Amino acid sequence: MREFVIVTDSCCDLPEDYIKNNNIPYVPLTYRFKGKEYLDDFGVSLNYRDFYEGMKNGEIPQTSQANPDAFYKVFEPILKEGKDIIYVGVSSGLSGTHNSSNIAKEMLEDEYKEAKIAIIDVLTASLGQGLMIIKALEMKEKGSSFEEIVNYLEDTKMYLNTYITVNDLNHLKRGGRISSAAALFGTVLHIKPVLTLNNEGRVIPVIKVKGRKNAIGKLAEFVHNKLENPEEQIITICHGDAQSEAERLRELILKEVNVKDVIINHIGPVVGTFGEPGALSVFFIGKHRQNHVIDIDI
Known part of the structure; x- marks a missing residue:
């Protein structure tokens, strides 16, 4: 059985320590704040409190969805190692990021014929998306298969x-x-x-x-x-x-x-x-x- 990796994007809003401790690869979205562009990286580049204080003072941030290249850069090294991918992503009803993930998937499946890439649109964001990642990782730890986790996520998201x-x-x-x-x-x-x-x-x-x-x-x-x-x-x-x-x-x-x-x-x-x-x-x-x-x- 091929190994597989749970991947997400920065909209999951999980604690930074959880992302690090579980070695979760993620695709960062970007935002512009006070004239500077930042990666959305769980509060590392810009402290959460500073961000919200700026908004309280009238700053209006601008966000950008992740493009297909951002997904390619995260997915491709995993596939190179002979592993499959379950990507648990932000709602397609909120962001075009979901569409970018599918474009990258099609590109990579042409290159890696044996690879499996499952795109899970959890139809929510933030710690709702994070909750599904936690569930997926728990199942993987207990020995659940790629298909079992994908089926669980697709069934449970509703x-x-x-x-x-x-x-x-x-x-x-x-x-x-x-x-x-x-x-x-x-x-x-x-x-x-x-x-x-x-x-x-x-x-x-x-x-x-x-x-x-x-x-x-x-x-x-x-x-x-x-x-x-x-x-x-x-x-x-x-x-x-x-x-x-x-x-x-x-x-x-x-x-x-x-x-x-x-x-x-x-x-x-x-x-x-x-x-x-x-x-x-x-x-x-x-x-x-x-x-x-x-x-x-x-």
């Missing part, structure tokens, strides 16, 4: 739940998610939307909540209602420089369920550009992912 709340409705307005009138009205009334990623991996509003405290409580409620087999599950929480609120969310979740582990980390710069300072997200495997709006009238 049960990978993503719930997000943001502080600033004006950021959603700039991204075209809500109208200017809705942003003004919601800001005056302290409305905080809860968002999810649907079956196409695209962001949709789910429900409106009044006040940040209630929004965080709603995230915990979604976990309580949709999590299955909690003792076997890892929950991941990520935040846009809102560590204390991420820890509060963990406390609320653990009041009702006992889980295998809870991992908290920052949202990285590329994903954070589309989130905002104060964004808070939770990811878990449970009932089928939400694909519809409960209440969008803001």
Whole structure:
């Protein structure tokens, strides 16, 4: 049986130590911040706090998807060693990076006829994507085959739940998610939307909540209602420089369920550009992912 390697991209937002300790190859996306271009490299080139502080002061970052050449440079050395690849990548509904990975795959499969390259579009990003990498590595460690891991990821991704709340409705307005009138009205009334990623991996509003405290409580409620087999599950929480609120969310979740582990980390710069300072997200495997709006009238 050929060896295989789990590969990802920098949108997974796993802790840098986890990436290093598990020798996970990754394709970095890039972003431009304060006139300088950076690799998205898990906070090494630019500290997360400095990034979010800049955004709070009005800096607007610009991101670039990974191109096929970036994938070629990461994939090709692995194939040269006679190993196959399972790439666990950011949602195709959020980034053209997925398309770049497929172009690189086609190029390399022409050169390496025996190679297998599986492209897994997890239809989410950040630590939801990271959670799937953790699962894949656990399975590999236990001796699961290439095909078993690929099948698990493809089957499970539709049960990978993503719930997000943001502080600033004006950021959603700039991204075209809500109208200017809705942003003004919601800001005056302290409305905080809860968002999810649907079956196409695209962001949709789910429900409106009044006040940040209630929004965080709603995230915990979604976990309580949709999590299955909690003792076997890892929950991941990520935040846009809102560590204390991420820890509060963990406390609320653990009041009702006992889980295998809870991992908290920052949202990285590329994903954070589309989130905002104060964004808070939770990811878990449970009932089928939400694909519809409960209440969008803001």
